[in-house]
Amino acid sequence: MTDPHRLRFPRAATAVLLSSAMAVTGCAHSNAPRNNGTDGMTDASTPQALAPPSTAAEMGRRFLKLIGSIESRDELTPELIRRVTGIVLDEVKPDELATGYASGDLGGGWRYILNFVPASASLRTGVALRFQQLHDGVTTMSAICELDFHHYHEAIQSMGFEARPVYGEIGEVRSWRYHKSDFVVGITALDPLAGESGPICVKTIATIN
Secondary structure, eight states: OOOTTEEOOBHHHHHHHHHHHTOOOOOOOOOSOOOOSSSSOOOTTOOOOOOOOSSHHHHHHHHHHHHHTOSSGGGOOHHHHHHHHOOOOOOOOTTBSOEEEEOOOOBTTEEEEEEEEOOOSSOOOEEEEEEEESSTTOOOOGGGOSSBHHHHHHHHHHTTOEEEEEEOTTSOEEEEEEEETTEEEEEEEEOOOTTOOOOOEEEEEEEOO
């Protein structure tokens, strides 16, 4: 029986996945102390078995820790992902370019999907976290927005990244990119519905090719 948490990514569909998730990366070496913005979580080298996160907030914290724990994209491996996030990824099949894991319903009809893309002739090693609607008609992320955009924004900058907004045709901010040498992370956020108050929630955070 197929595990509903395991995702397949045929080569023909992977380009669409990577475009929507912004999921490929580079990274620079740094001698500065690492700060991963995750409020004192255990170090990535701690040999403690973790279960996959069961909340959006915990998945977000572990993803930020993953980003903060690497100095080179060559360090980004399924084994490191397992140790930091608790998620065991399947091997990438010969006819695929990526592997991934999907959670169950986190609340409000949302789940997270974690993707890993190994280096290939056309892609750099990369990783992406995105929150996806399970059902049509879901219009707000408030049920899973304990860690809002400002939390991610501040955490990534605390790691030494420079924040740069990406503007649309009429001058609106479409997304954010965070640069540290050739290591780039992108965030796409979801604003509250028109006329409603509430936090700005992160829809996708991923390394950029």
